[in-house]
Amino acid sequence: MTVSERPQANTSPSQxxxxxAWIIVCSGTxxxxxxxNREHAKLDFKFIFLSSRNWHLQxxxxxxxxRADRRQH
Incomplete structure (x- = not known):
C-alpha cells in the first residue's frame, strides 16, 4: 500500500x-x-446497537x- 498515491488512506484507520471508541462510550453509557433505571434499558440498548451497526455498514x-463510484452517486 502506497500512502502517497492515496492520501485518503490516512483517514480510514482514524475512522x-x-x-x-464510540462503541466503548455507548456501551459505558x-x-x-x-x-x-432498568426498565427502559432494553430499548436504549436496541437503539445503540442499531446505530452502531448502521455506522459500521456506512x-x-x-x-x-x-472513489470514482462515490462521485457518481
Missing part, C-alpha cells in the same frame, strides 16, 4: 478508531443507564467502493 460501504 475505525473513532468507531471503536448504557451500563450507567442500566444501573440507574464505513464498510465507503471503504469497499472506489
Amino acid at each position: 475505525a478508531s473513532i468507531g471503536s 448504557y451500563l450507567i443507564y442500566l444501573a440507574l 464505513v464498510a460501504k465507503s471503504q469497499s467502493r472506489p
Whole structure:
C-alpha cells in the first residue's frame, strides 16, 4: 500500500478508531443507564446497537467502493 498515491488512506484507520471508541462510550453509557433505571434499558440498548451497526455498514460501504463510484452517486 502506497500512502502517497492515496492520501485518503490516512483517514480510514482514524475512522475505525473513532468507531471503536464510540462503541466503548455507548456501551459505558448504557451500563450507567442500566444501573440507574432498568426498565427502559432494553430499548436504549436496541437503539445503540442499531446505530452502531448502521455506522459500521456506512464505513464498510465507503471503504469497499472506489472513489470514482462515490462521485457518481
